[in-house]
Amino acid sequence: MKRFLMLLAAIAVALAAYAQQGKYYVDGREVTAEEFRTLPMNRVAKMDVAEEGGTKVFRVTLKPEVQPAARERKEARKEGDASEPAAKRQPGELDLTGDTDLPFEERLARAIRKVYDETTLLKEGDRAADFTAACYAGGEVSLADHRGKVVLLTFWATWCGPCLKELAPEALPAEVLDRFRDRADFLFLPVAYTDTPQSLDKFFASEKGTAYAYLKELAAMDPDKTIHGLYATQSIPRSFVIGRDGTIVYGSLGAAAGEAERIAEAIAAALEAE
Structure with missing residues (x-):
């Protein structure tokens, strides 16, 4: 779990830090810097960074999309159907799904601070x-x-x-x-x-x-x-x-x-x- 959280944090930091330069590929398709910046963190499965010809190249692999049946269950939960409760966020888990109207950097900073508050003893x-x-x-x-x-x-x-x-x-x-x-x-x-x-x-x-x-x-x-x-x-x-x-x-x-x-x-x- 800790390794996974560190991977997620690393991806989030890299997305914020480098989305102004380089080339970007998502599932093999080249995308713009803006598309890269706005990737939903909960869809990112893996990210590789390499330097090719002096240019930073970022390749992201996304998790498979939610299947229709799963999507319907998700929508039902939104509408108040409590038959299948949504997975709860665990303390210390980086969560970038909220405050989507805020700039990415601010969402990242808030998410990190929340993890800090939950996991810091002193x-x-x-x-x-x-x-x-x-x-x-x-x-x-x-x-x-x-x-x-x-x-x-x-x-x-x-x-x-x-x-x-x-x-x-x-x-x-x-x-x-x-x-x-x-x-x-x-x-x-x-x-x-x-x-x-x-x-x-x-x-x-x-x-x-x-x-x-x-x-x-x-x-x-x-x-x-x-x-x-x-x-x-x-x-x-x-x-x-x-x-x-x-x-x-x-x-x-x-x-x-x-x-x-x-x-x-x-x-x-x-x-x-x-």
Whole structure:
């Protein structure tokens, strides 16, 4: 289920981020950028992204259309026939079917925020849970040892597409880490969710992983999800900006457009606070 939710989130983020450029194919048929942007998320079964001749090419495979009999049952439920109740949305499930009159980006942001509210255990104003974790580069890191600093705690995983989008060199590193690189009172603490030394070895040795080599010296590990479980029930990428006194001042879920900038502003405000 979690992998499915991450796939759905990845598709939603990609649709929003790239629908201004490239070529788009749905079930083998080339479509316009606008048609691509307005695809119903609940119909998307798979999306592949490739670069061909310097152009991004997006290929989407849709789920089979609802058969007539199933459609009739669906319409009956709309008209008040309760003989076959509709499937309920599960807590933490990304839902983009509502507010269809709103722009896609706003629907996505609202859906992600709803998942955040449902799955986050510690939110703004709460005391950050202390933990000690093994570091990929060796040794251990304890959150309590960095009290007095502003900490950006980010949960990510090597298998998580939205995580890698958020942590790509041109994203969070360029927009956040470079800005505070010279601040001794700031710490970036990326915690690898479900990853082990072996999975991280494999990732960093891969062609894809070379772009994330900066994480080798920074990453702590949470192979059994114990640390993440102190903060949330599910879903990554997930970040918390923690103030000098150990209080969470900002929480973030997903890699939506503009999120890195909002994280940076929260860090700047926390650094300026007494």
